[in-house]
Amino acid sequence: xxxxxxxxxxxxKYELTIGKKHEESNREGAATGKYQSEVLTEFLPWGDxxxxxxxxxxxxxxxxxxxxxSIGVFDAPCRGTIEISGxxxxxxxxxxxxxxxxxxxxxxxxxxxxxxxxxxxxxxxIVRITEDSVLLDVDVSIVAQLVDHxxxxxxxxxxxxxxxxxxxxxxxxxxxxxxxVSIEGFQPQPLPTALLGIEGVAFMVSPDQxxxxxxxxVESGGMPIGxxxxxxxxxxxxxxxxxxxxxNHNLPHExxxxxxxxxxxxxxxxxxxxxxxxxxxxKPKKKIMRLKMETDDLPIAGSQLWGEESATGTPIGVITSSxxxxxxxxxxxxxxxxxxxxxxxxxxxxxxxxSEIVRAKVIAL
Numbered sequence: 402x403x404x405x406x407x408x409x410x411x412x413x414k415y416e417l418t419i420g421k422k423h424e425e426s427n428r429e430g431a432a433t434g435k436y437q438s439e440v441l442t443e444f445l446p447w448g449d450x451x452x453x454x455x456x457x458x459x460x461x462x463x464x465x466x467x468x469x470x471s472i473g474v475f476d477a478p479c480r481g482t483i484e485i486s487g488x489x490x491x492x493x494x495x496x497x498x499x500x501x502x503x504x505x506x507x508x509x510x511x512x513x514x515x516x517x518x519x520x521x522x523x524x525x526x527i528v529r530i531t532e533d534s535v536l537l538d539v540d541v542s543i544v545a546q547l548v549d550h551x552x553x554x555x556x557x558x559x560x561x562x563x564x565x566x567x568x569x570x571x572x573x574x575x576x577x578x579x580x581x582v583s584i585e586g587f588q589p590q591p592l593p594t595a596l597l598g599i600e601g602v603a604f605m606v607s608p609d610q611x612x613x614x615x616x617x618x619v620e621s622g623g624m625p626i627g628x629x630x631x632x633x634x635x636x637x638x639x640x641x642x643x644x645x646x647x648x649n650h651n652l653p654h655e656x657x658x659x660x661x662x663x664x665x666x667x668x669x670x671x672x673x674x675x676x677x678x679x680x681x682x683x684k685p686k687k688k689i690m691r692l693k694m695e696t697d698d699l700p701i702a703g704s705q706l707w708g709e710e711s712a713t714g715t716p717i718g719v720i721t722s723s724x725x726x727x728x729x730x731x732x733x734x735x736x737x738x739x740x741x742x743x744x745x746x747x748x749x750x751x752x753x754x755x756s757e758i759v760r761a762k763v764i765a766l
Contacts, residue, residue, distance in 0.1 A: 404567050405453070406478040407611040412455050415442050415625060445628055447479045448542030448644075454479050457627040464630035465727065468576050468599060473626035474618045475573040477603075481544035482569040483537040483551070487560035490535045496670055497554060498528065499653065499663040505530045510538075510591040514653050514662045515547065520675030522651050523550050525643035525662070527593060538603075540644045541566060554671065570611050574623060575601040575631070584617045595661035597631070598638025633724040637734045639766040641689045646721040646736050652676075655685045655738070657766045687718070688744050692735040692761040698754040699723055699733045706750045708743050712758045717743045718750065739763060 406412070441459035446452070455476055458464060467473040485494060495502040500513035509530050515523040515537075524547045527538035539547060544564055551562050573592060574582050579602050582589060587610075589602035606614050619625060641647055647656045653663055653676055665680060679685065694700075706718035718739035726734035743750060748763045 404478065406476050407570060407608040408476060408615050409453070411612065411615070412442055412444075412458075412476060412625070415458055443627070448540075450542065452478055452541055455625070455627040457629045458625040461627070461629045461633070464624060464626035465633055467624035467626060468630060468634045469728075470576065471578050472574055472576045472582060472618075472623040473630065474615070474623035475575060475626050475628075475631055476615065477571040477573050479541050480571045481539055481541035481564070481566040482571075482605075483539065483544060483548055484563045484565045485535040485537070485551075485560055486533060486563075487558070489558040490560050493555065493558045493560045494528065494535050494537075495668065497551060498526070499667075499670060499673075499676065500528060501664050501667045502528055502530075502535070507532050508588075508591075510593055512593045512595055512658075512662050515550065516653065516670065516672035516676065517550075517649075518672055520652055520672035520679070521649060522643070522647065522653060522656065523547060523649055525647075525656075525658075527596065529590065536569075536605075538571070542644060543649070546649075568607060570606050570608055572604045572606065572611070572614060572618065573601055574604070574618060575599045575626070575634075578622075582618060582621065582623065584614055584621075587614055593661075595658070596640065597635040597642075598640035599631075599634055632722070633726075633734075636722045636724040636736055637726045637728055639691045639734070639736065641721070641736055641766070646689055647738070652679065652685055654679045654683075655688050657689045684741055687738050687740050689721070689766065690737060690739050690744050691764045691766055692720070692737050692750065693764045694733045694735060694759070694761045696759055697732055698757065698759050699725060700735060700752050700754050700759070704752050704754070706737060706739065706743075706752050708748075708750060710751055710758065710760070712751045712753060720752065735761065736766075 443456040444453045445456040447454050491503045498513040498515050500511050511528050513528050517523050524539050524543050529536040548564050592601040592603040653659050700720050704720045705716035708717045718737050720737045722736040
């Protein structure tokens with residue numbers, strides 16, 4: 402079950418003001434008038450349980466510019482939270498994740514995989530340490546499944562695992578000036594850059610505090626941004642996202658995110674033998690890579706890839722995310738899952754964009 406954002410109505414009524422001034426308005430006989438604020442917000446469904454996220458607050462280009470140059474503020478009802486308390490909480494989570502959680506200190510945050518016995522990704526989480534608990538910040542669509550998974554491996558440990566998504570809400574601030582964000586009474590939490598490829602901080606607030614914090618951030622210079630602009634920025638940076646570019650059927654090494662999620666010098670954890678074997682001896686059957694497009698044609702997520710220019714036969718991969726890249730000269734930025742045989746750097750792959758076959762080269766994330 403997911404929960405609507407406490408500021409859903411505020412976002413729905415958000416008015417974007419665009420000031421314009423033309424020389425024509427000063428000429429004799431020129432038409433006169435004024436530009437008024439407009440409600441231009443759009444929303445997108447997230448997951449299967451009715452959660453909606455802001456798609457755009459009006460002008461995607463302005464939102465993208467805020468991420469790159471100042472501060473973009475993103476309402477994140479798409480994030481769920483699990484609280485683990487009890488004296489064995491650090492040992493428990495260290496045993497079930499790929500990071501050295503037992504070395505973390507109060508206020509720190511790390512990205513980690515929760516893995517299964519078979520070594521597959523159960524969830525990609527932000528592990529957060531508080532004074533008396535461990536918080537797992539995760540895609541809201543996977544919270545219930547993750548709680549069940551964690552509970553199934555608790556035997557003698559003294560821990561309590563609770564889904565607190567209904568009482569915890571996240572607001573993300575993204576951009577080069579997030580260090581300037583200061584809200585009295587609220588401590589910004591780390592938002593690992595490797596999650597989205599963007600510098601940022603997060604505010605963890607209760608539902609009755611969301612409006613206050615949101616308005617304070619906006620009043621201090623934060624610009625409301627939606628998923629369209631955020632997705633453009635993170636795809637441009639080559640940052641795969643859990644439940645978008647990969648899911649719980651994938652191995653860690655298939656995600657290309659092992660360096661930011663996995664420690665190979667830690668103690669045992671569920672699925673460790675398989676993950677370690679893949680690191681030392683194996684090569685995954687498929688892997689997330691970036692594609693360098695040779696035209697400005699934008700392929701859509703879900704488009705299949707082929708290894709031959711005829712684009713026939715058995716597909717060798719699939720596009721998982723794509724967006725126009727302003728930093729890349731407005732050429733598309735593309736993330737794709739590509740088979741082992743075809744994911745060597747520089748390999749040419751082909752895809753349909755509409756009825757046309759276009760070419761791209763495989764490059765690293």
